[in-house]
Amino acid sequence: MVINIEGLDFAYGAGKQTVPVLKDINLTIESGKITAIIGQTGSGKSTLVQQLNALLKPTAGQVVVGEQVVTSQTKEKDLAPIRAKVGMVFQFPESQLFAPTVLEDVMYGPLNFGASQKEAKEAAEKALSAVGFDQKLYEQSPFNLSGGQMRRVALAGVLAMNPETMVFDEPAAGLDPAGQAELLQLLKDLRDSGKTIVLISHQMEQVLALADQVVVMKDGQVAAAEAVDTLFSRPKAWFEEQHLDLPETIAFQKEMEAAGFTFDHLAKTGADLAAQLKGQLDLSKLGGDHHE
């Protein structure tokens, strides 16, 4: 399922007191890929992704989700199928848990979308196991879990609806390095299982490691929408203009290029960068001394 955003404008408020947030957005979210949305705080990232499942409706233009078209005129009651297709995981999703047990919380979405108790339970168990949640804790209260476990439950709550597309707003925020790595792996696994992933992130390392496509937002407009390699091949000055950091790997590669080293492709990981550098270093120069 492809999501198309066509000529979209969005403003908060009505009448004279409108605050324009998004201006003339044209985008395609390709299916089966991870699309990262990046940009400074206030550039309109969160507002943009809320158009994808019609939590916000366009002021002008339209969003086409699969077969369905959302415009400013679309009625609330017609939005359920879109919400079922596009799951939304907000920042710190663990702060939305509510049910007495983990299993009941995860079953909430499927039940809302018309699943029977049995179907919902199956969907919930499948989702919980997909996020690596311990089966022994299914009947626990979600409020007795650790922060990391609570987040898994919240992700499972969206995954259980079996949406075709999942939107994540800073999914790794507040996790420690090990927790972050696990979460990123989960996003990759979801993509490999055929889901379309949209990811808002401030962490450029995450974007580089995960994304296929990247959308750069600036002042409510799309500053760039392209493959991740194309984006990070842009000069450093361009990123400074967008107030964005470069991933450390890329920044390092660009510095080394400036120092006369050559690379045949953009290094996505430290290991890749090291492999490309190795042949260009004369380690015999190191000799026995210790370069303090």
Added chain:
Amino acid sequence: MTDAITIKNLTYSYPEQGGLFQDFSLSVKEGEWLAIVGHNGSGKSTLAKLILGLLDFEEGRIKVFDQVLSEQTLAAVRSTVGMVFQNPDNQFVGATVADDVAFGLENRQIPSLEMPAKIEKALKQVGMNAYADREPHTLSGGQKQRVAMASVLALEPKVIILDEATAMLDPEGKQAVLQNLKELKARYQDELTLIMITHDMEEAAMADRVAVIDDGKLIFDEKPETLFLKGERLRELGLTQPFAMALREQLGIQNPAYQTTQELVAWLSTLKA
């Protein structure tokens, strides 16, 4: 140099989950910048709460300068040690920036007439004096954390503990807070002791010394330069190495000295074949 904070043979258990610290000792010198790192749930934030008497421990002793922490010295300890918490919204007491800085001064019964100057001075130190009349919901996360710092600075503490103060900020907000910390440390030098609780190695690299905690145990206590060479151990502890050090390991180069990214770039250039 005297010790700002001495923790001796501390034992503490969570009320429900059970034991955390067992015979734990750690000290911080006056004027030192100490980073306490560890994965989520390692006990690092609990340690900060224990120092400020927000939690009661079972055994051991915590000393802040020459005061042994107890019911009687609690007020004195809290006037010596300030703390900035993780969530920018949940520590903003006042209705405006100035009112928030005033809150601590009001508690200390500073006369009204002396407050405006103290508030102005504290806000200037964090670059927020132009925002004195702003309400919290009009500020960014980074700005709120700087106000939280100003609120602590206004009370002229000798020690400031930052408990994951940048964890909820965007990169820009985080950089602004870190830059601000550097400036404060440069200004106050040995008169200000900083304890920074974090799992971010970039932040740990700013400290003079890093204490690594895992499940309530002190695993390492050394300079960042030597700690960062221990890539394998850090990963086992759920932590990371700074980028430059990880890259050097991947190149298979055993250089005993720690290098920042810039230093590594310059050094590798000399090795060009």
Added chain:
Amino acid sequence: MNNLVIGQFVPGDGLLYRLDPRTKILMTIVYVFMLVFANGWTTYLWSAAFLLLALILTKQGLGLYWRGIKPILWLILFTVVLQLLFSGGTPVLFALGPVKVTAPGLMNAIYVVVRFVLIVLMSTILTITTPPTAIASAIESLLKPLKVLRVPVAELALMLSIALRFVPLLMGETDKIMKAQKSRGMSLSTGSLVKRAKAVIPLLVPLFVGALQRALDLANAMEVRGFESAEGRTRYRELAYGRDDTLAFFATLLFFLGFIWLSIL
């Protein structure tokens, strides 16, 4: 996003902004109290004139006040209909079956609307020109005599000001949780009453849990900054009675006397 004007502070620099909040609260109380006794068009006109003076002294555009009235228009309309239909009396101006509109009914309806609008506008003036904290400390100051009765006035005022400070935050939180649960198919607008009440649980529980966490965090942050008791603290914003307040006092007195004179005339 939030168009509600009533209860909101709007920064400005009119004379009314400089008044001691206690003066403004007392003025508003006197005004509302007097309006209850308004008994004819002269007293209403006098009250309207006083309100107009206050409006001008806020130096805010009238559009702001119109926006304040707009959301409660339906309430006003409802009151008018009630008054028109159920006042009784004679002469009957207009009848449709058992429904009669009488002259006293019409007069009553007009008076009720005027009274309602005047009260709403006066309270709006108070909140527009006075930050919530100032209202809280004014209430504390005005209630001080109750301390004799062991009412914890300082604690109550601090609680009030902290509650006010967290209102925008909780509103943002509600919006976010609402959106998250909507994404999971929550629907508040269908089904029986019981079903709808049940549908609010996924909204209320996270909101409550979150607020509790905030409260615990805030308590820690307050303690660390030396908070022990709301009593015995000094004040950054001392309330000060000034020349403008004396002026306002005389203006209110003039209004009061004029009102009495007009109502016994």
